[in-house]
Amino acid sequence: MYEVFQIVHSYWAYLVLLVLTLATFNAIIKTLNKSSYAAKDFRISLFTLIVSHLQLLIGLVLYFVQPYFVAFSEQGMGAVMKDSTLRLYLVEHPLTMIIAIVLITIGYSKHKKKLSSTKKFRTIAIFYALALILVLSRIPWDAWF
Ligand code: HEM
Structure with a gap:
């Protein structure tokens, strides 16, 4: 069970990074160019939302089945x-990623309510860029590659 979720979470992370980067740069470039918002732009931002929410679900399961999880009861919060390493996997990575996914969710729902194309792109650009920075900051790069 742990191995399956670990592998899926590990590969799904490539997709999250890919679509989040694409959606962020698409929104930044189109804000600067004052482009009009099209169905394709809506699909990119929605796909990013769905892909990141799935990663959240996979991550939540992985969190409780990972071998490090017993460190809470065996060693206590202070030692963690x-x-x-324990702090990264048990606290920093999950918390930061949850905040990033909350930002994606807020950005997505706020952009839908905006009426002008530039405001829609600007909202996505800000929220998704912040999320991308957070995600990049707490990926366990050494373990991933
Ligand atoms: C945008 C969201 C996320 C991304 C891009 C992401 C990415 C990653 C990556 C690349 C790894 C390393 C995988 C490997 O060693 O091959 C990892 C590990 C891990 N992630 Fe995430 N993650 C995300 C969200 C979450 C969330 C929300 C949780 C828990 C609530 C979580 C829990 C974990 C755990 C427990 C591990 C360690 C697995 C292990 O090697 O034992 N992740 N994550």
Whole structure:
């Protein structure tokens, strides 16, 4: 069970990074160019929302089945926070990714309510770019590659 979720979470992360980067740069470029908002732009932002929410669900399951999880009961919160690997997998990575996905969700729902194309693109550009920075900051790069 752990191995399956770990592999799926690991590969799904490529898709999350790909679509989040695409949606962010698409919105930044089209804000600057003052382009008009088209169905394709809506699909990119929606697809990013769906892909990241699926990663959240996979991550939540993985969180409780990962071998590190027992460290909470075996070593206690203090020891977890002192160990950089445990802190990354048990606290920093999940919390940061949840905040990033909340930002994507807020950005997506706010952009839908905006009436002008530039405002729609600007909303996506800001929220998705912040989410992308957070995601990039807390990926366990050493373990991933
Ligand atoms: C945008 C969302 C996320 C991305 C892009 C992401 C990406 C990654 C990557 C690349 C790894 C390393 C995989 C490997 O070692 O091959 C990883 C590990 C992990 N992630 Fe995430 N993650 C996300 C969200 C979450 C969330 C929301 C949780 C939990 C609530 C979570 C829990 C974990 C855990 C527990 C591991 C360690 C798995 C292990 O090797 O034992 N992730 N994540």
